Amino acid sequence: MTAKKRLFVALILAACLLASGLGVGGPSGDEVTRARLLLSRATYGARPGDLDAILVQGTKAWLEEQLEPARIDDSAVLKSLQKLENLQLSTTELMRKYPQPSRAEREAMLKARDSDEPGERKPPPRDRRGLVLRELWQAKLYRAVHSERQLQAVMTDFWFNHFNVYARKNRNTLLTLPSYERDAIRPHALGRFEELLTATAEHPAMLFYLDNWVNTKEGFDPREALRAQLGRRGGRGRRAMRDEDERALRISGINENYARELMELHTLGVDGGYDQKDVVEVARALTGWSVVGPQAVRVKQRIEERMGRGRMPEALRRLPDEGSFFFNELAHDDGVKTILGERIEEYGKHTEDGASGTHEGYAVIALLARHPSTARFVSTKLAQKFVSDSPRGALVDEMSSTFMRTRGDIREVLRTMFYSKHFVEDGMASEKVKTPLELVASALRATGAKVRGAALARTVAELGMPLYLCQPPTGYDEQAASWLGAGSILTRIRFATELAGGHLPGATPGGLPRDFEAWAADVLLRPEALPVDESLSGVDQMAFFLSSPAFQRQ
């Protein structure tokens, strides 16, 4: 053994002694409580041994590491996730890989579904896009249970829920989601709020989901615009248009959906001090923020075949690939806008990119991202997530002021929250209930079970939280009341029984602990609340524990 190695072993031993409380000045009771609370709220739940590890490292060092996920080695998990091929592709690649089913294919699907005669029933052609959703499910569950970058996983889900997108909004939305989570959310989950907001605003997922892709200036006629582009000699190009293209182009006018939710749900909050006039003005500023759909590319290709690339108008030639953000200048409303009392035109003068109307949208995003109402709204939501369903004003004040001072540095706001004296005090006093995803992930982590495939997502859905399939833009509710009810308790009991019995679909069971009580005290937030039923043992004891109110609490 080299000297270096000997020193290392000695350090490990010392650390073990410290952890077991035998060393000089072991962790204080406060430190243990803080560690338990961090494991409960800032991760998807404690695994056996996590508590000792975090105490050896010290809660501060552990937290600082979690706040800088790049410093944490997560290579094993990342390597496993590499196998999910669709999650590595861009939206353009996914749209090319999974083209919309042709009319004949869709007819065949309908026919197979409606056929009443058993003889006629062939296996229906499958919409292979479902695989994308299954990979998203698998990755979400895999990260929640196995990733070492736990806080990053928790925050990615938090922001996905905050900037919720429903996978089945239209035929293309699902294909935008791998990029949405990977490129727009995760890189900014602990970064700057303004960058996160911008990334979601420009992303095809959000543009589809909240309809901004069809938000145009009043009176805009896409057919007229295309004809004007094609010019006098564009007859051939015009003849390349088909009925379905004409139908697809029948979109025009202000669409306020995104503008409204941008203020109500993403930034200012419903009482954040805006009115209906602001909604319209924000919508106008964002006219023309759109997405190139597969249909637009098909029209372009048909026109190109007829006219030849050289004679195609410049604007058409420059049309980006399908699935990309696209600023449609022709659809943009150029007029002056006044939002929350500020003239947006003023911002344009300071941007270098004067030629593009997108600067108005960016100006609106900056205005909203830096607004005090946003600081308060986002801080409140974070405090509700990590501390208490009804956080005290003083904590929200501290967090909002950090938000304002650091121009929305999410990492700093989290620091303020986790290091606040209110975190442990109010966190322990509060009654937070695990959401279905949190329950399932924490149960797998506590029992050492492993995620296998995507089948577990069905369980999460049965518990009331279908992943990527939350319809309303509000996302799922964090409040305890939404997750407690007769039906949900019964489903939670069924889940626990299946997991304990080792027959939960989508999970490889981890086995039962030798010393049940020691194990339970290790993974529970409040070990004094350990539910024990003397008459139970083995699988029943485990099922009882995982179903108990104590394990539903976060």
Add this chain to the structure above:
Amino acid sequence: MMQNRWDRREFLRMSGSTLLLLGGAGGGALEARDRAKPGVLVVLFQRGAADALHMVVPYRDKRYRGLRGALALEEPGKGETPTLDLGEGFAFHSALSPLYPLYGAGQLGVIVNTGSPDPTRSHFDAQDYMESGTPGKKSTRDGWLARALIEISGRQPSGAEAPSPFNAVALTPQMPRTLAGARDTIALEDFGSLERPRRESALAERLEKLYREDASASFAAAGTEASRAVTLFREQNPLALPPRKGVRYPGGRGENPLKQLAQLLKSGLGVRVAFVESSGWDTHFRQGAATGSMANLLGRLSGSLAAFYEDVGPDVPVTVLTVTEFGRTVAANGAGGTDHGHGSVTMVLGAGVRGGRVHGDWLGLQPRNLYEGRDLPVTTDFRDVFTEVATRALSLEDTSGLFPGYRTKSVGVMAERSL
């Protein structure tokens, strides 16, 4: 307002003592009153936007054949598969024949040109608005039927027994948006999953106790409800009830949700509102005419509904409301189907319905009377229909919370309250 409330409380007190006296004098009257089950409202969502003109055919409109082309259906009494005359120039698609006797008996009414004031042609948005009951507003958290449920519970006199944990049921894999935010609601695709194996149930009893005795009120309440749900389900054992003699539900893949719903309603679970859904109504391609894919869907829908209504029988005063997010284009598209439109049609089935007639303002198929020149217009707001049907079906007294900020108008599809 205050005056009314006092009156009601006083009435309850007085009627309570009257009932007690009656009970002392002779149990008959009290028993009879007990047996009269409260009304049940079933909402059936046709997901995908059902084509109104393939359900209720305006055969006398002279533009009908031209606009529908190959989709046009025969007149009543004509051709191989004649439509079924509803009067006033309207007819049912022949595939709706199982429901036709109920129309004749005045138990089934239809309302033409119903829908949402919101112009969206997105399934997602339109379903969302119809389920939350707030057209144009997406951030509403709860569903309209959940709000109706609150009106029922709100009417419970204090000290009355808590509502059944099966107060609302949805035969869907997840809680539908229509019932979001409701308490005492259970959503299960198959209620058979409540019949647990023995080993699990012993454990469950202990757990339910643990919940009931939890220090936190919300856990305790949930545990109590869960206990009651399981106990009640075991006592009532609804899934053992066979369909009424002679009732046959149409086949098809999987269990017929209406068949199971009938079992839940016939037992004493205390269901007041129920939600079921049927999918496949998004008929862009080859929807067929008298026969074909949409006719198959209609056949299954009407066969199931008629069987359900007969199965449940007169003992349970049930009202069924069919809804769909919007209608479809009047004209056929190039693929033998129809595209997303605006106004559609609603059916209401039940003893309290002014059935046997076509309700709603029909404006004809002249282009100037169509919405954006192509779709059926909406002349009856869905909220007017929902309010009237829910009010009568569930005997609601105060409906102001159903669609906040909306002033409802009378539709006339439900009979006046009889006293």
